[in-house]
Amino acid sequence: MSVIEDILAGDRLALARTLSEIENDTPEGQRALDELFPHTGQARLIGVTGAPGTGKSTLVNRLAYLYRHPPAGVESKSVGIVAVDPSSPFSGGAVLGDRVRMRDLAGDPGVFVRSMASRGSLGGLARTTSDLVQVLDAAGYEIIIIETVGAGQAEVDIARLAHTTIVIEAPGLGDDIQAIKAGILEIADILVVNKADRLGAENTTRALRGMLELAKPGKRFPQHHAPVMALRPPPDLGEGEENGWEPPIVQTVATTGTGISQLEEEIARHQKYLHKSGDLIHKEKIRLKTKMDDLLQYSLVSRWRESITREIYKTTLDKLVARKISPQEAVRVLMNGGNL
Amino acid sequence: MQDKIRVLIAKPGLDGHDRGAKVVARALRDAGMEVIYTGLRQTPEMIAEAALQEDVDVVGLSILSGAHMALAPRVLELLEANGQEDVQVFLGGIIPDEDIPKLQKLGVGGIYGPGTSTQDIVKDIREVLQ
Numbered sequence A: 001m002s003v004i005e006d007i008l009a010g011d012r013l014a015l016a017r018t019l020s021e022i023e024n025d026t027p028e029g030q031r032a033l034d035e036l037f038p039h040t041g042q043a044r045l046i047g048v049t050g051a052p053g054t055g056k057s058t059l060v061n062r063l064a065y066l067y068r069h070p071p072a073g074v075e076s077k078s079v080g081i082v083a084v085d086p087s088s089p090f091s092g093g094a095v096l097g098d099r100v101r102m103r104d105l106a107g108d109p110g111v112f113v114r115s116m117a118s119r120g121s122l123g124g125l126a127r128t129t130s131d132l133v134q135v136l137d138a139a140g141y142e143i144i145i146i147e148t149v150g151a152g153q154a155e156v157d158i159a160r161l162a163h164t165t166i167v168i169e170a171p172g173l174g175d176d177i178q179a180i181k182a183g184i185l186e187i188a189d190i191l192v193v194n195k196a197d198r199l200g201a202e203n204t205t206r207a208l209r210g211m212l213e214l215a216k217p218g219k220r221f222p223q224h225h226a227p228v229m230a231l232r233p234p235p236d237l238g239e240g241e242e243n244g245w246e247p248p249i250v251q252t253v254a255t256t257g258t259g260i261s262q263l264e265e266e267i268a269r270h271q272k273y274l275h276k277s278g279d280l281i282h283k284e285k286i287r288l289k290t291k292m293d294d295l296l297q298y299s300l301v302s303r304w305r306e307s308i309t310r311e312i313y314k315t316t317l318d319k320l321v322a323r324k325i326s327p328q329e330a331v332r333v334l335m336n337g338g339n340l
Numbered sequence B: 001m002q003d004k005i006r007v008l009i010a011k012p013g014l015d016g017h018d019r020g021a022k023v024v025a026r027a028l029r030d031a032g033m034e035v036i037y038t039g040l041r042q043t044p045e046m047i048a049e050a051a052l053q054e055d056v057d058v059v060g061l062s063i064l065s066g067a068h069m070a071l072a073p074r075v076l077e078l079l080e081a082n083g084q085e086d087v088q089v090f091l092g093g094i095i096p097d098e099d100i101p102k103l104q105k106l107g108v109g110g111i112y113g114p115g116t117s118t119q120d121i122v123k124d125i126r127e128v129l130q
Helices: A001-009 A013-025 A028-037 A058-068 A098-105 A129-138 A176-180 A201-214 A260-277 A280-309 A309-319 A327-335 B019-030 B046-054 B066-079 B101-108 B118-128
Strands: A044-049 A079-085 A094-096 A111-117 A143-149 A166-169 A190-193 A248-249 B008-009 B034-037 B058-063 B088-093 B108-112
Touching: A001 A013, A001 A028, A001 A129, A013 A044, A013 A111, A013 A129, A013 A280, A013 B046, A013 B101, A028 A129, A044 A058, A058 A079, A058 A098, A058 A166, A058 A260, A079 A098, A079 A129, A094 A111, A098 A111, A098 B034, A111 A129, A111 B046, A129 A143, A129 A327, A166 A260, A166 B088, A190 A201, A190 A260, A201 A248, A201 A327, A248 A260, A260 A280, A309 A327, B008 B019, B008 B046, B019 B034, B019 B058, B019 B088, B019 B118, B046 B058, B046 B066, B058 B066, B066 B088, B066 B101, B088 B118
Parallel strands: A044 A143, A044 A166, A079 A111, A079 A143, A094 B034, A166 A190, A190 A248, B008 B034, B008 B058, B058 B088, B088 B108
Antiparallel strands: none
């Protein structure tokens, strides 16, 4: 059997090895992506982001556990998890510690957890995170949870990958000015105030609610490397969702599991909304466009890099550092094969 | 690009002292490796499962409880059963001298006691993976 057939048949070793090939950008990995692509598009993609220490991994653990062990009468779903942690900007190494919080999922063949290092990407995900998600999708995982690196204000790539983006806040991280700034809070389809048993949880919830009331909810899609913009008027939806989706706020205590089933209900409600409103198709389009644009950029840079020698690069850089040419001129030189 | 070395650092068994494991994890990170840290009190089954899902090159076990003669062979056995016989297993902790040859015979690579330089561990990992 080929590796592809092995993956589709549920071989976990073949799956794990292929994920490495893709992370390392090998021809085998590229081929696997091509061949697996027709088998994708089935999974529900849930993104989880938030500042370091807000409880992302613990929440992912609980949520995945709930999908595996749902209340009576509900079918359990297989879960793939991709958890991203930062690479060191100095050594390129990384300590990936998300599994520490996910021990409840150990020993379950219906769960596959993969840690990945960001390898220099800055948007909260690694360059190949969406590719790994694609492979898990093809391998038949019904729910795929993507956990970003501990994110601050601007790591919003997750909103272009996930169908439903959950932003986690915790008490005590900032006042209500933080809540009206642009960026990470804006991408939330669902806001979670974790550690809700701590002092200040009500204040945090109130600040977030205030922010939501300030904003007039409209239909918005995160654009690639461009401002978020309104794209079309909201369709007629009924059920009080005429104005588009209003992000609910869910209080949780991930360490004990409090609020997790409510969070799951909100995720399900959001998924239903995506289907009904037609946003799902639009989100998929944006996701694939982002993917294509990213690949195009990466390929162009790679091709350019092959076209230029190290010497030309170094000489140009030296001139720039000596302030003989401006950064703009330097780029013109480099784009022009070393000639100004 | 050269493939990243991926290492699983795991603490099987019941002792709760993970300082050494964390020091090693940090040193390997600074040497440019990607280290997956699993936390305390892992069973050999959990470790083998993590090694599989993460497709690591090396598994580093930290054992201070004296249970290494039970835990290390079991991890090796499970790795092999999963088709990961090529994964190198290293061991750190309090290992009596007389156990070292037995463990090496079973297939444990580097064995490191207190006072080991982290640079030696980095060097050994790089060598064994070449």
